[in-house]
Amino acid sequence: MVQNAVKNQVDLLVIGAGPAGARAALRAKACGLTVLLVDENHDAGGQVWRPIPAGFSRRADTTPTPEARDGDALRDELRLAGIPCLFGHKVWNIGSNFRCDILGPSGSANWQPRALLVATGTTERVVPFPGWTLPGVMGLAAATILLKSQNMLPGHDTIVAGSGPLLLAVANGILKAGGRVAAVIDQASQGEWLGTLPSLLGRPDLLWQGAKWQLKLRQAGVPVYYGSAIASVDADGQRFTVKVKRIDADGRDIVGTPLRELAGDSVVVGHGLVPGTDVTRLLRARHRYMRERGGWIAETDADGRTSVPGLYIAGDGAGIAGAAAAGAHGELAALAVALDLGALALDANEKARTALLSQWNKSARFGRAMAGLMAMREGLVEGITPETIVCRCEDVTRAEIDDAARHGARDMNQLKAWTRCGMGPCQGRTCGDVAGALMAQHTGSRESAGMFTGRAPLRPVSLAEVAGDYVYADIPIPKAAPL
Numbered sequence: 001m002v003q004n005a006v007k008n009q010v011d012l013l014v015i016g017a018g019p020a021g022a023r024a025a026l027r028a029k030a031c032g033l034t035v036l037l038v039d040e041n042h043d044a045g046g047q048v049w050r051p052i053p054a055g056f057s058r059r060a061d062t063t064p065t066p067e068a069r070d071g072d073a074l075r076d077e078l079r080l081a082g083i084p085c086l087f088g089h090k091v092w093n094i095g096s097n098f099r100c101d102i103l104g105p106s107g108s109a110n111w112q113p114r115a116l117l118v119a120t121g122t123t124e125r126v127v128p129f130p131g132w133t134l135p136g137v138m139g140l141a142a143a144t145i146l147l148k149s150q151n152m153l154p155g156h157d158t159i160v161a162g163s164g165p166l167l168l169a170v171a172n173g174i175l176k177a178g179g180r181v182a183a184v185i186d187q188a189s190q191g192e193w194l195g196t197l198p199s200l201l202g203r204p205d206l207l208w209q210g211a212k213w214q215l216k217l218r219q220a221g222v223p224v225y226y227g228s229a230i231a232s233v234d235a236d237g238q239r240f241t242v243k244v245k246r247i248d249a250d251g252r253d254i255v256g257t258p259l260r261e262l263a264g265d266s267v268v269v270g271h272g273l274v275p276g277t278d279v280t281r282l283l284r285a286r287h288r289y290m291r292e293r294g295g296w297i298a299e300t301d302a303d304g305r306t307s308v309p310g311l312y313i314a315g316d317g318a319g320i321a322g323a324a325a326a327g328a329h330g331e332l333a334a335l336a337v338a339l340d341l342g343a344l345a346l347d348a349n350e351k352a353r354t355a356l357l358s359q360w361n362k363s364a365r366f367g368r369a370m371a372g373l374m375a376m377r378e379g380l381v382e383g384i385t386p387e388t389i390v391c392r393c394e395d396v397t398r399a400e401i402d403d404a405a406r407h408g409a410r411d412m413n414q415l416k417a418w419t420r421c422g423m424g425p426c427q428g429r430t431c432g433d434v435a436g437a438l439m440a441q442h443t444g445s446r447e448s449a450g451m452f453t454g455r456a457p458l459r460p461v462s463l464a465e466v467a468g469d470y471v472y473a474d475i476p477i478p479k480a481a482p483l
Helices: 019-030 066-081 140-150 166-176 190-195 204-219 278-282 323-340 346-374 378-382 398-406 412-419 432-443 463-467
Strands: 009-015 035-039 085-087 090-094 100-104 107-118 122-124 137-139 157-162 180-186 224-226 228-236 239-246 260-264 266-270 273-275 287-290 295-298 311-313 389-391
Touching: 009 019, 009 323, 019 035, 019 066, 019 107, 019 323, 090 278, 107 278, 107 323, 107 463, 137 140, 140 157, 140 166, 140 266, 157 166, 157 239, 157 260, 166 180, 166 204, 166 266, 180 228, 180 260, 228 266, 239 266, 273 295, 295 432, 311 323, 323 346, 378 432, 389 432, 398 412, 398 432, 412 432
Parallel strands: 009 035, 009 107, 035 085, 107 311, 137 266, 157 180, 157 266, 180 224
Antiparallel strands: 090 100, 100 107, 122 273, 228 239, 239 260, 287 295
8 A cells, every 4th residue: 555645744754763763763752843763673773772573572581681671671762752663664765855765564655754864874894705605604793683683593613703892792692692602703903902992991881891701702712813804714514614814904914824724613704884875875965985984974063964954864874983872873963853943942952962962972982992993904805806706696706896997997886887786685785885995996095986876776675565556457548639
């Protein structure tokens, strides 16, 4: 059933119900705005506070984690506030006037907000290596979903690799669920981790959590290889042989160091996070490349306003600052919306804004330090072998990308047209950052290589979903013209 677009009007439509989007919706409602919150998941919480799958419940003998308790509290707050939510729905297209085309279980709907707030978070980056597309090799984020939502192990004997605090979180989650961690392979050196300590002192709770994770790994006898990365993964029956190389701070191979071989029945890997920019690219907002913030981000002011009037960004989509800062940033953006739409006086805005800015700055300092550890290491990209697949949707290899650049492809859109890189179901969310880094080696910079132009559909949709119950007989046939 296609709903009537004229009836579906709202002051603010929020895309994404993680900490940033949910807090933004709550603050906007408190300011007197009419709000609609939309998310593809069946409930609020996002990746950090991911809800239990529909139809499931926690076992009576299971103690909820702090993240689970925080997620439950947020979901309860949304329900008590009476905020209309479209869960299990995806925004697949947005017009220049912010008209949002939304698909869900009951069909298609069109909503017309006065302002649009995007809180779609991030996508995980994986710098390709031989074997990264094998079954049983998955992202750190995928492993997190298995552990948090399904209480399932990625394998019985898992190798955990990549960068950032998610390495420790996933490794400890596996141990807690009864699995074995064969090894942790960390891009960062111990010196790099020590360099983040000044930023961690402002969040002693998170510093203590990290210390406990490290202790549990040591007690379990898990080897941790710092300043290292996966060179390749080979399948050997039901197990994998993983070759590990030593790297410097830029991710380049340290010449003369031997490869180390490890074995396990599953591999989880992630090389940081990339801000979600599909909506801001579609609406032609201005962007800038900031490696230490995750890559390409929409240009915003401190309150999330973009270069497009009425379009706001909140949370890690505006630059990686961590989950702890995302909620405060969502509320800051909501205050900006309320002020700009005339629902909040300037003095009331400034009073609330001052407290939120202090909260955000404290948390963001920690998040930015972690983002620095997860930032793209150009040496890893340089080390991608020619035959390695970069775009797994379209099976485009590094050799094909380099060949296109040598034959005249000068930016990401030309690369896409010539090779189909970024044309698959993910629309470049998985491969775009790495493909951009490869193109930059030919063009001279990420700015000159550019990024994929945002296009609809923002998410994969079928013709049946878009058509709904519209059938051939519903097509209006004009009367014949008079002779």
